[in-house]
Amino acid sequence: MKRKTWLYLIFFVLLFGGFYAFLYATIDSSKSRLPVLNIVKPFSFERQDGQHITGKDVSGKVYAAEFFFTTCEGICPKMNRNMKKVFDQFKNEKDFLILSHTVDPETDSVARLKVYADSLGADIKSWWFLTGSKDSLYRTARESYILDDPKNNATNIDEQFIHTQFFALVDKIGQVRGIYDGLKKDEIEKLITDIKDLLNENPQ
Numbered sequence: 001m002k003r004k005t006w007l008y009l010i011f012f013v014l015l016f017g018g019f020y021a022f023l024y025a026t027i028d029s030s031k032s033r034l035p036v037l038n039i040v041k042p043f044s045f046e047r048q049d050g051q052h053i054t055g056k057d058v059s060g061k062v063y064a065a066e067f068f069f070t071t072c073e074g075i076c077p078k079m080n081r082n083m084k085k086v087f088d089q090f091k092n093e094k095d096f097l098i099l100s101h102t103v104d105p106e107t108d109s110v111a112r113l114k115v116y117a118d119s120l121g122a123d124i125k126s127w128w129f130l131t132g133s134k135d136s137l138y139r140t141a142r143e144s145y146i147l148d149d150p151k152n153n154a155t156n157i158d159e160q161f162i163h164t165q166f167f168a169l170v171d172k173i174g175q176v177r178g179i180y181d182g183l184k185k186d187e188i189e190k191l192i193t194d195i196k197d198l199l200n201e202n203p204q
Contacts, residue, residue, distance in 0.1 A: 032201045034177040034194060040144040040170055045101070045130040045137070048113040053130060055174065062198045063097040064191065065168045066182060067141050069104035070116045075165045079182040083167070084120055087127050089192055095172070095199055098127040101140065103162045105131045138162055145176060169194055173203045 042055050064086060068076040083098060090096040102108035108116075113129040122129070131137075135157050142150040145168035152160060169178040169191060178194050181187040 032171075032177070032194075032197045034169075034171075034197065036175045036177060037179065038144065038146050038176040040174040040176065041140070043132075043136065043140050043144070045132040046110050047124070048110060048117045048129040049124055050110050053128065058097060058099070058170075059174070060172050061095055061097050062172055062195055063099055063170050064195070065099045065101065065145050065147075065170060066166075067101045067103050067137070067147060067162055067164055069102050070108050070112055071104065072163075075163070075183060079165055079167075080120060082182055082185075082188045084122075085188060086192060086195070087122065090195060091123055091126050093126070093199065096126060096195060098122075099130060100128065101130045101137050103134075103137060103141070105134050105137060134160075145170075146179065167191060169198070171198045171201065171203060 040055065044052065044054050047053050064083070066079060066083060068079060070076075080100070083100070087098055102113065108131050110131060113131060117124070117127065117129045120127075138148075138157065138160060139153060141162055141164070142148045142153060147164045147166050147168055148162050165182045167180045167182045168176050169180065171177050177198060178191070180191045
């Protein structure tokens with residue numbers, strides 16, 4: 001009876017061992033477990049150096065996107081102090097970018113964005129400040145990065161003003177993989193962790 005018990009025990013150990021070995025073999029460790037929330041639509045903006053930027057320029061890069069305005073005295077300064085922490089962490093990473101879009105293009109010219117970027121110590125190699133038409137900027141915030149309700153597009157563009165504290169994280173093939181509160185320390189730490197995750201991901 002004792003021998004029979006040992007045989008059963010060995011059988012179940014081998015069975016479960018084989019099961020977990022199979023699971024390990026079939027899990028792709030190069031894939032992040034972050035969900036796909038949306039797909040970034042084509043865009044066209046101007047960078048702080050006057051360079052024309054499109055979606056092709058970020059292809060193959062992991063990037064964080066935010067929306068702010070230079071005259072903001074409320075949440076924007078704290079958001080960009082937190083974004084600076086992200087920048088400092090990854091400023092030497094060739095496959096990472098930050099895209100900071102103005103929501104007030106009438107005020108935030110290319111020249112003004114350059115001054116603002118310089119005040120933060122932002123290196124243009126990895127932190128871009130973007131402007132363009134208000135309609136294009138707002139549609140990108142809503143329909144690509146899902147940082148505002150797309151239903152707000154129905155309102156007259158001249159009567160709209162986006163003021164969001166959230167950041168979006170985009171993978172190497174233009175998929176939104178996370179949304180983070182740019183005012184919260186733990187959310188910034190999660191963003192940094194998830195950026196590392198996506199940098200190691202091998203998209204198909």
